[in-house]
Amino acid sequence: MKRNDRAIVGLASVAHALVHTYELSVPILVGIWLVEFSTTPAELGLVVTAGMALFGLGALPGGVLTDRYGSRRLIAFCLAGMGSSFLVLSIAPSVVAIAVALVLWGVAASVYHPAGLSLISTGVSERGHGFALHGMAGNVGIAAGPLLTTLLLVVVDWRTAVGVLAIPAFAAAVFSVVLDVDETASVDEDAEGSATAGSPDSFGAFLESSKALLTGSFLLVFGVAICSGLFYRGVLTFLPELLSDLRTFQPVEFAGTTQEPANYIYAGLLGVGIAGQYLGGRLTDLMQPERGIAYAFGALAVLALLYLPIASVGPAPLLVVSAALGFTLFVVQPMYQATVAEYTPAPARGLSYGYTYLAVFGVGAFGAGLAGAILTYASPTALFVVLAGVAGVASVVGVVLTRSQ
Template sequence: MVHTYELSIPILIPLWLAEFPVTQSTVGAVVAAGYALFGLGALPGGILSDRVGSRRLIAACLFGMAGSFLLLSVAPSMLVVGVALVCWGAAASVYHPSGLSLISTGVEDRGDAFAYHGIAGNVGIALGPLAVTLLLLVADWQTVTAVLAVPAVVAGAVALRVRFDERAAVTETDGGDSKSDVGVSSVSEFLAESKTLLVGPFAAVFLVVMLSGLYYRGVLTFLPDLLSGFPSFAPVEFGGRELQPYRYAYSGLLLVGVAGQYVGGKLTDRFATERALAAAFGALAVLAVVFLPAADAGLVPLLAVGALLGFALFVVQPLYQATVAVYTPAGTRGLSYGYTYLGVFGVGALGAAIAGGILQYADAPTLFAVLAGFAVVASGTAAWLSSR
């Protein structure tokens, strides 16, 4: 549900640009504000996860996201759209630190768990935009966003009822902590644990995840708008309706990410995650360079490179999730993932604003050159970490 909402937003951006008197730069800043809260709230969410447990936080996240999209459905202006997106970001922010902490402390086969968890996320990532695309054939965007709120309410009710041992996989040797050593209970303890994390090798992991977030948000936020301008995706008439092929191509690219998540999760059990991250980010740098030339070469090259981009973009996620688990103690795993998603979605949200500004004042080749730069630095950092 988190990713269903997250990736339905870019599909709505062309509609907001058409309905409200705003520029790409303005929309990029508004969307970035919502995505920023998605990341900034991860740190307090991680602290709460260590103290009160994951289940209740996940239920609150689901109900909060549903309410935010109901507000979005009645938004009369871009200002209210921005308020609704900020509310969504705040509600969604607690999910990743609580959900990933739950996996890392409650499941012994972490690699498989991260893989299946990633697959579920990518199902939402792909089916969210597809559901919005199909619903837009029969309803306006306000009705569509209201309908999207319903499944989150159902999922929240389920989350309130399930029971499980959240720390079943924690042992005395897991990060040097015991089962009873859980979380931080004071400001001084928070500062001490944060210092321990951020002056060690986790700092390099933190840099990698920030760059991953900048690339991820920078490429996906305006990709539907970019695809809509390619001749290969010109609107077509079918059954008396005008179809927008770029929306289906965008959903397909994201659906390929299911395979990327699965492969990335499996790689965590078979290779050093730092080396795998270096290779994956190297591939992302190459794909950023060749994406626009492939688009100019025709539909088939564009689809091929788009599929590879969708695959590589999501291979990295289980890899850095597992890397965090290796470099951090179990007792503050929620705090660790809080910092991780502060980097991925908080700092990473700047990718949306950066992309909007570049497209407004420069051009698409400049955007993809900047994205390639992010990937090169991430690849180099992961390679350095591996060498140590």
């Protein structure tokens, strides 16, 4: 990689890891807040949902701001905002104050994906390699968030732990401000000038740019992103509970404490995703990303149908099929990220990724509700059949995109 590529990927990877570290630290804190503030799961669930919903819904305006003000400025805002929100959280005296802090976090974090992915797509010459490393960093954050928070809580109270977690965000924000990079190093100026959609500088321009994006092939990519989000939330939200119901992985006593083996399987599944992210990104340099989408989502559909039958056989088959699921689940992410860059003009790249992550985290958030409803009124088998159908739709769209080339 060139120096500019390394600098951009380094900044984006650090920010990406921190976004998901903070996102996944919150569930660890929920149990403490339930006791300290004498609240109910329903009330606290609404509080957490408010912040997480804005994480997805804010991606679209974040994309517009990225195109207008540049990726690096938005990343600096994201990092400083997340650090500030965790400082507010560390002194929160009530559930209302926790809600305010999490809403601030959601607003700040929401701009990251359109800004970070736009920066890689326009500034990095080895785009697929950049997406791979960026995705791996996100998975490091996904795995590190719960672990780091848990380890801090062993030695300090939750308020101190949250305050300590805020420090890396401020350090990274300073780094993003002083870093000297060319944000458009990989943009073909001729292609940029012929773009039919550009950076929206007014509401009318925003509507025109959105119309140009959503009436072309990008609309199919948008559909793939929705399917990815639905599958991601649908399979991961209740998977620890499903695993804990298996006879093989009942709670055990160790060193005077109750251990949940299912939680370790879950963490391992997320950790395997690091390798999946890397392979998915590298494959986008070796094949059409549309073809990769068809293959990867097809594999996810098959794994969804086979997961419970294989998992019920015994520990070894469960470990194998869980590793395969975690690996494939994250292979797809750099593939649709690269596909967005193929179907959108550089001046509207931030807007494009804004729509993409509105789909993944905004619309995709309904995957959790869908999974909960199916598990309540049907069965785990029905859930995985539905998820297989979602992945199958995305695979078919990949085939359509491949044939349209």
